[in-house]
Amino acid sequence: MQRRPRDSACLVEIVEGSSDDVIRIDRVSKIYQTGDILVHALRGLTLTIRRGEFVAIMGPSGSGKSTLMNVIGCLDRPTKGKYFLEGVDVSTMGKSELADVRNKRVGFVFQSFNLVSRTSALENVELPLLYAGVSGSERKRRAKEALAIVGLSDRERNMPNQLSGGQQQRVALARALVNNPSIVLADEPTGALDTRTSVEVMEIFQRLNRERKLTVIIVTHEADISLYAERVILVRDGRIASDAPVGNRWNAAEVLRNMPEIPAESEDLEELEGRSISKE
Ligand SMILES: Nc1ncnc2c1ncn2[C@@H]1O[C@H](COP(=O)(O)OP(=O)(O)OP(=O)(O)O)[C@@H](O)[C@H]1O
Numbered sequence: 001m002q003r004r005p006r007d008s009a010c011l012v013e014i015v016e017g018s019s020d021d022v023i024r025i026d027r028v029s030k031i032y033q034t035g036d037i038l039v040h041a042l043r044g045l046t047l048t049i050r051r052g053e054f055v056a057i058m059g060p061s062g063s064g065k066s067t068l069m070n071v072i073g074c075l076d077r078p079t080k081g082k083y084f085l086e087g088v089d090v091s092t093m094g095k096s097e098l099a100d101v102r103n104k105r106v107g108f109v110f111q112s113f114n115l116v117s118r119t120s121a122l123e124n125v126e127l128p129l130l131y132a133g134v135s136g137s138e139r140k141r142r143a144k145e146a147l148a149i150v151g152l153s154d155r156e157r158n159m160p161n162q163l164s165g166g167q168q169q170r171v172a173l174a175r176a177l178v179n180n181p182s183i184v185l186a187d188e189p190t191g192a193l194d195t196r197t198s199v200e201v202m203e204i205f206q207r208l209n210r211e212r213k214l215t216v217i218i219v220t221h222e223a224d225i226s227l228y229a230e231r232v233i234l235v236r237d238g239r240i241a242s243d244a245p246v247g248n249r250w251n252a253a254e255v256l257r258n259m260p261e262i263p264a265e266s267e268d269l270e271e272l273e274g275r276s277i278s279k280e
């Protein structure tokens, strides 16, 4: 894998606008062409997200949510329209410039975790720093710090297959944070997790959002999960169908406190055995 120079210069155009607008998408369209077929995944979508906001994006399958996340995260460029990330016009950037911006400003979390197998939790978290050309000792220090933030200091040496789904997602979250990005994008981060683990992950997102003023944008199909955000955007047919604040926002830490602990497996078995004995 190729290392990137630490501070590779990128020529950027600073434009006017509120410095609090971390994302400004102006009439963006994204058209995919597969053979003769054109798919209009985004149709002139306009959206502004301010620094430190916690946004949930919802909408039916195929409505353009992931496409929008890919544009926001500089993984893909709009076919038409403008996109300003922290005041910088990224819609016309070339691939390598875009990769630079992405590595410095965006952290990604995916539904399927996307960890590198046979590579420890610590090394997985170090990876973005390796690409950014950060030295070995500094990489370790920052990766350990990121794992501590997600509560996994005691799992640094575990391989992904030695971690639960929730722990793997927390490693992925640490990896997304390690470059100190301005925004974290998560496409269905709780899609593969059980209820309690989902709330645990949402608790970390809420904490980072509150304490570090990190801008968090998640895509979710679950109405429950969207209530941990402060604003819900509904995407339909490549456009924004509605955009509204969450009236009675849920606090994940509080929900966790009120959630019954799931008994450990051994206790579970004992309890079941106890029940069957007492019934007979
Ligand atoms: N790389 C691609 N090439 C061609 N068409 C694509 C590509 N990516 C997405 N599309 C199409 O664009 C439309 C929007 O897809 P997108 O993945 O953004 O939907 P989504 O809202 O994320 O759906 P889901 O909830 O199922 O994940 C779909 O019709 C899809 O088939």
Ligand SMILES: [Mg+2]
Binding pocket: 065, 066, 067, 187
């Ligand atoms: Mg999707």
